[in-house]
Amino acid sequence: MTNAQVTALQYGLIGFFALWATVLIPQLIVLHARHGRVRLRPVLTMAAVLLYATMTVAVTFLPLPGPGVKRLSQTVQLNPFQWVADIHTELLKHGLPMADWFTTQTFQQATMNVLLFVPLGFFARTLWKRGLVGTTLIGFAASLLIEVTQLTANFGTAPYVYRIFDVDDLLNNTGGAMLGWIAGALLLSLVRKPVPSTVELQLPRRERVDLAQVR
Incomplete structure (x- = not known):
């Protein structure tokens, strides 16, 4: 990994934390108003999408060319x-x-x-x-x-x-x-994939015995 790529990743992380800090509080408010509690899964999902977006932008456009770059x-x-x-x-x-x-x-x-x-x-x-x-x-x-x-x-x-x-x-x-x-x-x-909630056991059938024959 080159120094330019490392720099791009660093800027991407900075951008992610800045963007996530901006949307996190409004997201928590909306989740609490909609569900009566804060659900962790949507928060983590939003963080993952924002992290991917900021890192993609960083590695595809950063760093910008300096004055001495050919x-x-x-x-x-x-x-x-x-x-x-x-x-x-x-x-x-x-x-x-x-x-x-x-x-x-x-x-x-x-x-x-x-x-x-x-x-x-x-x-x-x-x-x-x-x-x-x-x-x-x-x-x-x-x-x-x-x-x-x-x-x-x-x-x-x-x-x-x-x-x-x-x-x-x-x-x-x-x-x-x-x-x-x-x-x-x-x-x-x-x-x-469906998981069976119960397990059906097939017990061996008992033969019927005629009591008259036993006597």
Whole structure:
């Protein structure tokens, strides 16, 4: 993990605590007024969603470029699965064997792009009750919004474009949302699996005995 990524995560945590502190008290008031008591599950659910949102924003847009940062020579990458070729290029550059493909920075970055959207797909299934198609569209739309924001230098608020618009990010993010949906569906199937409340025991039937024959 680079220093820039650590800095982004730190800012993400700060943003989470600031945002959660803002919405926590109103949420507690609403829960108490609606249910007569404070339920822990909605509070934790809200915290999880806010944490994911702030950390996602942080790692995709922070840190902002400083005055001494070199500008990108390429700002758009439209070749699907270019990361596969980039892994091979990175291995050749560092003289590494093909067996070390999973240690390359390119593979790790692609994996992180997949994992980044797994929680979104999980929330879409478990909290928002979306289907797989709807979740896929949500993941693609969210990823596209991030990529367009990066391509436009945060809609002109940044001094210049400092992140690449990468079609592979769209594919990996969308795939991550689908994996999250599958994980959420599996979890719900396990939780909702009916458990028998009683156990029926079939006792052996006793044969009827004719008392007249016994006598």
